Amino acid sequence: MNGQRFSHPAVDFLITFLKTRIDRARSGELDRGASAVEWVIISAVVVAIVGVVAAIINQALKGGADKVSDCIEGADASKTC
Known part of the structure; x- marks a missing residue:
């Protein structure tokens, strides 16, 4: 084994992803999303x-247009609306 570390790429990606998310949460950068x-x-x-x-x-x-329409329909020279 000689000090070699055996790791899977998916595990390395997961560790890197989680470290990045933790650093962003601690930096306050996520406040922009809340804003x-x-x-x-x-x-x-x-x-x-x-x-x-x-x-x-x-x-x-x-309502005003309906009143004007009713007044025009019943218009007569002798009365006003």
């Missing part, structure tokens, strides 16, 4: 709020 997730959540909330406001405005405009 990205926070931005996605914030963006989703903003999009939802914009959607709700757009739906409310759409309903208000539709």
